[in-house]
Amino acid sequence: MSTATATLRTNAAGIRRLLPNWAWGLIFIGLAILYPYILDQLMASPDDLLDASIQTLGFMIMALGLNIVVGFAGLLDLGYVAFYAIGAFVIGWLGSQQFPDVAGGKGIHILTPVKSAFGSDVPGIHINFFIVIFIAAGFTAIWGVILGAPTLRLRGDYLAIVTLAFGEIVPRVFENSTSGIFGIGHTDFSNGRQGITPIDKINLPWTTETLRYPLELKPVYYVGLFMVLLVIFFNIRLRDSRLGRAWIAVREDEVAAAAMGVNLVRTKLWAYAIGAALGGFAGAFLGTYNNTVNVDQFEFGFSVFILCMVIIGGMGNIWGVMLGAVVLSMLNRYLLKELNGIPDKLGLDFDVTSINFGIFGFFLLVMMVLRPEGLLPSSRRKLELHGEVDESDHIGAESDHELYEVRQT
């Protein structure tokens, strides 16, 4: 690397050392809290950017979840969208009029308004959002284990292919569950391609007043921010624990980890469960925020989108992954629009947004060439690059193709 980037790096490190970590944390939380008001001051109509930011908060949670699976435990998961779908459908079921016949048409209401704005009873299941997000997280965690279990013996490419298939299967199952699930029963679980809409708006448990997004975005921004902070806290605690160490050990060397007494099955399933739970957690939030749960949202491209956030941000680093989420989500929203004029000028006729994943692929490629460790590499990676290592001198570095029969069951 050139000396310019080296000085930049030392300067950044110097600035970071000016304050202790908790102080930086408070500064960032403070800025995040003030953010909607800062936008108010800076822009005439901040709603579009605030809307993008709220979506970004949802993506951030998913990126943090996927980071546990891919970044910490080293299990390449290409079907993360499945957990988004499951979480979103949970709020679709527990926060809409999808099941109008329950409780004799009167509906079930838990800490949600019973009457509609017009004074009539609202049928269907309506459970308060702050309960549903935890139900969604728990339910997707179970599905994380169910979908993760068959992949435990696989590594690398094979694991990626199988998870990719699960990411395709889950949305298709929902799509076809218009008359019972797997042909059992006759309940309509998804409205097919139309999806479930509208979804209940968030209301604080002690009021019956619902938040008024998309007209008023600040309150829902704070709900999203609260969820992100909760997830960050959760991630940091897990990273610095016995389980977090076991994840990294499994990523580094499965055979050695098993030989050190790490139960591979349990460790990997925890990674899948927690990663999935965060996907469901965010899925429920985006479900209500977008006011619809629709299988069109759960495309393979979305899994790649979240994976790109993890990789470009800096695999294994919580802050890097969040930065990756912001960068990619904002590029997706704003840069592509800007690029839209280009094909016209070249005399070509196509919509840039329709090749957005081609463009992300290009970014990914550029990143891999220029900065493979990501925008904000994890402290491990940094130490790895900081210490001057002669790879040829390192004995453990050679790839290990010994066929250990590391049994997982």
Added chain:
Amino acid sequence: MTEQSTEPHDAALDGGGGALLEAAHISKIFGGLVAVNDVTFRVPEKAIVSLIGPNGAGKTTFFNCLTGLYRPTTGRVVFDGADITAKRADLVTRAGIARTFQNIKLFRTMTSIENVQVGMHAQLRSRVTGMVIRTPFVRREEKASYERARELLRFVGLKRHNELAMNLPYGDQRRLEIARALASNPRLLLLDEPTAGMNPQESEELRRLMDTLRSERGISVLLIEHDMKVVMNVSDHITVLDHGEKIAEGAPAEVRKNPRVIEAYLGSQA
């Protein structure tokens, strides 16, 4: 293997008799290749025993059969009275057998301390909810494991506690592997060519370390080693493998004189 060499050991298996590890008639066949052929082997309590043999003799394969990384094709492994044949590697470690690897298998992007803490994994009791809430119990346990990791690193003579494993010099990596293995509180430590790449002074330090392990911590050591000086100095008992079969065993002085051993190492024309 000859009849007379197996029989006394079978008797020992039935009687128990102070052995920490008993491996009876272990074979491992890969397709058509017989890597280990009917090897019977025992490690007494507080002993240092060595497994030697030319390259490709099946020593490491035998190790892998003992530690659950391979499932032996035939045979039985009894450790401390419990049958651990073909048990999963992490369960074998929990039972009290720890090992190092011939081609160092450290967690490269973890620090020395973290490597050792992973070695303690099976003994730590924190649960996921406890980790998230960080209960006083989890806090105490983390602190204790950190202190113990430092103590183990000092014990093996490794000074760079916060260095990434991949950035350690070779000898230190070997030391770190031993510390990591000791972290699981083993009763039997399996060392796979620990002095490979070490200079004579480092080998001598390692020899002393093995003695200390036995005398102070009561740990038995099973050693695969090519450095004959180390093997002859440190071992109570030596077993020689060649082409997957046990060709000799006994005290160092006997093995050194055994014509079959000399033949295996130097070739038959000698």
